[in-house]
Amino acid sequence: MKQISWVAVALLTLAMAGCSKPTIDASSDESMKASAQKVRESLPEAKRADFDEAIRILAFSQIDLAAIMAGGASSASIEAKMKGALDGKTAEEVIAQAAQVKAERQAREREQALAEIQELEKKRVDAEKSREELKKFAVLRSRFHFQEQRFMGKQPIIEITVKNGTNSPVSRAYFNGVIASPNRSVPWLKDDFNYSIKGGLEPGEEASWSLAPNMFSDWGKVEAPADAVFTVTVERLDGPDGETLFSTRGFDEDDTKRLAELKSKYGVK
Template identity: 60%
Template sequence: MVAILLGVLSGCDKVFHEPTIDTSTDERMKKTAQDVRNSLPEDERLKFDNALKIVAFSQIDMNDIFHKDAASTGNYENRMKDVLHGKNAKQVFAEAENIKLERDERQRKQAMAEIAELEKKRTAAEKAKDELKKFLVVRSRFTHEEQKYGLKQPIIELTVKNGTSAAVSRAYFEGTIASPGRSVPWHVDKFNYSISGGLEPGEEQSWSLAPDKFSDWGLIEAPADAVFTVTVQRIDGADGHSLYSTTDFTERDANRLTELKSRYGI
């Protein structure tokens, strides 16, 4: 059915005054759509073709896409015919313009909702960053221990202090091994630790963690001047749920928020 409309070509049919589209049959629809097109100046015919596409495709819903049976096709064709029947060129243009305006408004509303959601995530991440500063990494060291057999064992040594007002059951970190004066670190990786018995407010603990020697931690060959720094990215409460996290608002989220606000002049 769409092909019938999109296949309308220039012809030499007789032009009637303000011809309209008659969708009573497929043949009548094809002919009368051609008559309406031929009644227009040459420079408006492409605009008419595009308007027909907009009107036709606007009648397709998700059921038409996912249920490609005769009933769905018939429903779509009937809706399209109802919209186009009795319309002249100006009315087809107006219908297409209304459809575009309604579509743009739906997109704007969706964008506003997404912007609000991203702003909320960003605000939460900023608050979390401030709160996570209270969960202190007092000391951080990275070493390799010689083993009797096989590869050296990488060791992460941490001393942390819980300066928050809540007990912490698990902490998530990002560790960076870098040398002073070098812009590119030797290694950056994330790790986490489940704290046996938790860490109550005001408590301090020291841990010696042993990452898999066959992981990237075991392959690090940093020079003697390299420094191991650790930042806290998330902490979970006693119930195992996240208390504060800076990872919920990602770089992709930030870029998306900037793009949407720029698009809509916010």
């Protein structure tokens, strides 16, 4: 076997040194800026945007927002962590590590999203069950009109008759009232009101109330024509100790939209 001359070894060493890829030197701000630019320029034009994005991902992955809010992280320590995450890395290493950071972040986001979906689904199911129970608290009659007062003008009046068909005593009832005309898509008024029931309403009992909303509220300002109809739906009932028995308000339109968005984004049926 022919012995390799020292000249050949030297040439091979120089060739290998010439093929080594540039790395980021984060020993100072100046060297970091210059070396990062050199590393970037070593890449094909098509991959430079990926490198720029990877730099941002790695840098910001070192920021601990909780520590910052608690006052336990100085700007110097944050800067040191950012430099440490980039120091000595080639362009490929920066891009690969950023991809790993991004994948881990997406995995955490998915885990959190799935937990939120589960929570929203439970709220939706609970609201549907409550809606069925609330139907048992029947609104038998509902009227809205104005009553003339001698000195204070017109007082809005809500007249309502209900029957408690649930199995629980009710101390307070929450309603949504709508004043609308037939063949009109937009109601004249849609607003909530509630009533604290003196002595409560036991299962099977019926009661009629005449309520006087604030005349300076929207109830006192509504101007509905004679053909307008006043409808009332029950949205929540409180029990004897003031605890919520049933409520549809635990899952609103925002929750519905949020649930649909999360399911679509993460492919959940």
